[in-house]
Amino acid sequence: MSWEVVIGLETHAQLSTTSKIFSGAPTAFGAPANAQACGIDLALPGVLPVLNRGAVERAIRFGVAVGATLNRRSVFARKNYFYPDLPKGYQISQYEIPVVVGGTLDIVLGTSRKTVRLTRAHLEEDAGKSLHEDFHGMTGIDLNRAGTPLLEIVSEPDMRSAEEAVAYAKALHALVRWIDICDGNMQEGSFRCDANVSVRRHGDERFGTRCEIKNLNSFRFLERAIEFEMRRQIDVLEDGGSIVQETRLYDPDRDETRSMRSKEDAHDYRYFPDPDLLPLEISEEWIAAVRTTMPELPAARRERFVEALRLPEYDAVSLTGSREMADYFEALVAALPDQPKLCANWLMGEVSARLNRDQIDLAQAPVSAVRLAGLLKRIADGTLSGKLAREVFDALWNGEGEADEIIERRGLKQISDSGELQTIIEQVIAANPKSVEEFRAGKEKAFNALVGQVMKATRGKANPQQVNDLLRQTL
Amino acid sequence: MNELHLASAAELSRLLARGEVSSEDLARACLDRIERHRALNAFLDVRPEATLAQARAADRRRAAGDQGRLLGVPMAHKDIFVTRDWASTAASRMLEGYRSPFDATVVERLDQAGMVCLGKLNCDEFAMGSSNENSAFGPVLNPWDTRAVPGGSSGGSAAAVAARLTPVATATDTGGSIREPAAFTGVTGAKPTYGRPSRWGMIAFASSLDTAGVMTRTAEDAAHVLSGMLGFDPRDSTSVDRPPEDCARDLERSVRGLRIGVPKEFFGDGLSPDVEQAVRQALAVYEGLGAELVDISLPNVRLGIPVYYVVAPAEASSNLSRYDGVRYGHRATDYGDLVDMIKRSRAEGLGAEPKRRILVGTYVLSHGYYDAYYIKAQKVRRLIADEFQRGFASCDIIAGPVTTSVAFDIGENASDPVSMYLADLYTVPGSLAGIPSMSVPCGFGKAQRPVGLQLIANYFEEATMLRAAHQFQLATDWHRRVPDGFA
Numbered sequence: 001m002s003w004e005v006v007i008g009l010e011t012h013a014q015l016s017t018t019s020k021i022f023s024g025a026p027t028a029f030g031a032p033a034n035a036q037a038c039g040i041d042l043a044l045p046g047v048l049p050v051l052n053r054g055a056v057e058r059a060i061r062f063g064v065a066v067g068a069t070l071n072r073r074s075v076f077a078r079k080n081y082f083y084p085d086l087p088k089g090y091q092i093s094q095y096e097i098p099v100v101v102g103g104t105l106d107i108v109l110g111t112s113r114k115t116v117r118l119t120r121a122h123l124e125e126d127a128g129k130s131l132h133e134d135f136h137g138m139t140g141i142d143l144n145r146a147g148t149p150l151l152e153i154v155s156e157p158d159m160r161s162a163e164e165a166v167a168y169a170k171a172l173h174a175l176v177r178w179i180d181i182c183d184g185n186m187q188e189g190s191f192r193c194d195a196n197v198s199v200r201r202h203g204d205e206r207f208g209t210r211c212e213i214k215n216l217n218s219f220r221f222l223e224r225a226i227e228f229e230m231r232r233q234i235d236v237l238e239d240g241g242s243i244v245q246e247t248r249l250y251d252p253d254r255d256e257t258r259s260m261r262s263k264e265d266a267h268d269y270r271y272f273p274d275p276d277l278l279p280l281e282i283s284e285e286w287i288a289a290v291r292t293t294m295p296e297l298p299a300a301r302r303e304r305f306v307e308a309l310r311l312p313e314y315d316a317v318s319l320t321g322s323r324e325m326a327d328y329f330e331a332l333v334a335a336l337p338d339q340p341k342l343c344a345n346w347l348m349g350e351v352s353a354r355l356n357r358d359q360i361d362l363a364q365a366p367v368s369a370v371r372l373a374g375l376l377k378r379i380a381d382g383t384l385s386g387k388l389a390r391e392v393f394d395a396l397w398n399g400e401g402e403a404d405e406i407i408e409r410r411g412l413k414q415i416s417d418s419g420e421l422q423t424i425i426e427q428v429i430a431a432n433p434k435s436v437e438e439f440r441a442g443k444e445k446a447f448n449a450l451v452g453q454v455m456k457a458t459r460g461k462a463n464p465q466q467v468n469d470l471l472r473q474t475l
Numbered sequence: 476m477n478e479l480h481l482a483s484a485a486e487l488s489r490l491l492a493r494g495e496v497s498s499e500d501l502a503r504a505c506l507d508r509i510e511r512h513r514a515l516n517a518f519l520d521v522r523p524e525a526t527l528a529q530a531r532a533a534d535r536r537r538a539a540g541d542q543g544r545l546l547g548v549p550m551a552h553k554d555i556f557v558t559r560d561w562a563s564t565a566a567s568r569m570l571e572g573y574r575s576p577f578d579a580t581v582v583e584r585l586d587q588a589g590m591v592c593l594g595k596l597n598c599d600e601f602a603m604g605s606s607n608e609n610s611a612f613g614p615v616l617n618p619w620d621t622r623a624v625p626g627g628s629s630g631g632s633a634a635a636v637a638a639r640l641t642p643v644a645t646a647t648d649t650g651g652s653i654r655e656p657a658a659f660t661g662v663t664g665a666k667p668t669y670g671r672p673s674r675w676g677m678i679a680f681a682s683s684l685d686t687a688g689v690m691t692r693t694a695e696d697a698a699h700v701l702s703g704m705l706g707f708d709p710r711d712s713t714s715v716d717r718p719p720e721d722c723a724r725d726l727e728r729s730v731r732g733l734r735i736g737v738p739k740e741f742f743g744d745g746l747s748p749d750v751e752q753a754v755r756q757a758l759a760v761y762e763g764l765g766a767e768l769v770d771i772s773l774p775n776v777r778l779g780i781p782v783y784y785v786v787a788p789a790e791a792s793s794n795l796s797r798y799d800g801v802r803y804g805h806r807a808t809d810y811g812d813l814v815d816m817i818k819r820s821r822a823e824g825l826g827a828e829p830k831r832r833i834l835v836g837t838y839v840l841s842h843g844y845y846d847a848y849y850i851k852a853q854k855v856r857r858l859i860a861d862e863f864q865r866g867f868a869s870c871d872i873i874a875g876p877v878t879t880s881v882a883f884d885i886g887e888n889a890s891d892p893v894s895m896y897l898a899d900l901y902t903v904p905g906s907l908a909g910i911p912s913m914s915v916p917c918g919f920g921k922a923q924r925p926v927g928l929q930l931i932a933n934y935f936e937e938a939t940m941l942r943a944a945h946q947f948q949l950a951t952d953w954h955r956r957v958p959d960g961f962a
Contacts, residue, residue: 046675050709082817084799089797
């Protein structure tokens, strides 16, 4: 009997505010240890938290984007536990009444679509960092990250494969960047996932016992951790064992998950409403004001690309992978309204490959949409062949100016003057009597060789179709 | 000016204004007295250079034309307020020698008003206690009788004002920590509405109850100091955004026609006859002044103590978690791993009472107990607050005893926390409701120990409460009595 995996994700998205959620200290990454921790972050005696309005606004943006309910009144609670990098001995989070409830996120896997339900999203502060490696026999504490605003986004257990979980995480990652609430930088920990994984026999109604895998900070680790965990659980169950509810850590070096703590020694966090903070009240007007600043969302844009531009679903999904990508694409289409498919092909093909090769983002690409459009126009109007177009693209990428200048400078324009071409064809025929003879004897291959010679003589600038026609005529 | 120490802040303010004394002279005189009466153990940190620098600054401000009412008047801070210039310890071994990089808002505001700080006052550790016996730095003695406790947690503030070491002291009240010691030492102690004084820089005990206030010789002084102390502070999310207010504006208005509610529950079993007699006489004074006594009933106030001893320890257990020896404060010298370091640091740094409350608080917040204790307590807290609102429908102010008895002896209740907790019986309900209340000296009871009259007003009605107190003090002289040896 086969097994089914059930996955739910808890994602921590670091909100892109310039200051912390309850203090005025900056949130920028990479400062010297503790340079960005103020008295509030250090939990000095007598300090008090004051909520960052920008963090709430970002939570509202998220709620609007996923079609969730925004609680008009939500409550900050204290989650109590001792840890050296948790300065107050509690984390301020939201527990019983979070700011965002419900909502959905669509994921696309190949040609199939799925709607993942969200349970909730709540605001909370991040803890600091314990540094065990750099100090012999001691532990260093860096509180720069302490108090950084996080939105913890909890999904329902709606995913049924590691691929679905990754697709969900990618869609969520794209969305939080799209709506400008999180920079999505996974290396810096701005976007990290905990995966709740369980398995059950196909057809079972009840969920199996789940394990939570903590702190997965890349899509690849997420996928591999789930796959390992799935296999581990199936192995245990098939050997007649049972799954123990526990928290596990994924070790990418050994590609395995390891037990961190079991449910028995789980903390009793003693949640209670934080008496230092009043309930968070969000007015209709505030939500309405935020709504007016929302960009067109990826799903709406995807649909428009399919409906209005007649792009295949696959292309539309790809092009709405990020707001930069979609904006770039729309800038191309604005310059070439009749050629959406050509624009899509180049963006998803040449441009994406080049970004991958150079390990950069679209925002850092050396070729702007306007410059690329200049090149695509010359393809569309037949000035450039595909091969030459790639040469021009190389030059564009190297910053050699506008497409037309490059074409002019390098003399790459297709020879479409039939008189000029005729002269060249006659020269080729004269120089290759053997091939001409073979062609006349019925060998089609010999014809192709002659075409090749013409193309060589024109250094690829001739229009192949035109060469074909003229050569056949002349012969 | 040999009698300077007997003067109220208002009187000193007039002397300063007339140039009959300088702030520096006043500060020196107070510092001398503090030194002379060190045996009271009222002060934890005195730094004459810091005090004199403030006094000279006040004199310069006056020379430049500043005529602020509080300018140059000496005062001292309970060691729950953090200060840059004096150590801030909350009377705990955990914070021994701790220097704050910032001043509490209350400290800042009184400093801006030109008051001159004499140092930091002893109290119960983390403001937990009703006798000041819980200070890590030793008990404070009651100037009226050094065998007696001065009350707590603001015992140092009360003793210092009663012994005429300072005319003004800040204090904090969570369940009675201003009113009870004020009653035990015969001084005037006022707690304003929760949310009016900023809690920024107040070392937290129970955040939803902690309220800054004052101890003074007179209600008039309390009114002026509170006017300088209260006000919106954006650094405290529970601070009330209201325009500044002159709490002294109604002092001179007579109490004729003022309706004084007398809750029968404040005069039940457990109230000592000597205290009852003094309080009844005070009520008679009000009647004589034309006030109207109204019998009211507050049946739920009897639940105040159990509610308080769930809510306050719950919040305290969390508030005190930051004292882990990691970033500041006491760190054990001998430990195994990180968890062990935190455990040992706390075990060594925190005293018995904070530990007791952390245990109680941790218990009531635990999974499976939270609803039965914490949620239930919050519901009853709401009932008590609502009950006061119904009470104020038929009166302008509520009056009764502050404590069930006069000050008890040092050591008398020390081994029985529950009977110690009952000392807060009449003060806790007002704290739970967050309404202003105060203690006014109204006579003497057993062993010639002082008795306090409690006045409780509705939200933001400090001016009415202080007016009632001031009018009482115009008609009586209990507040002018000085303990033997301190005149």
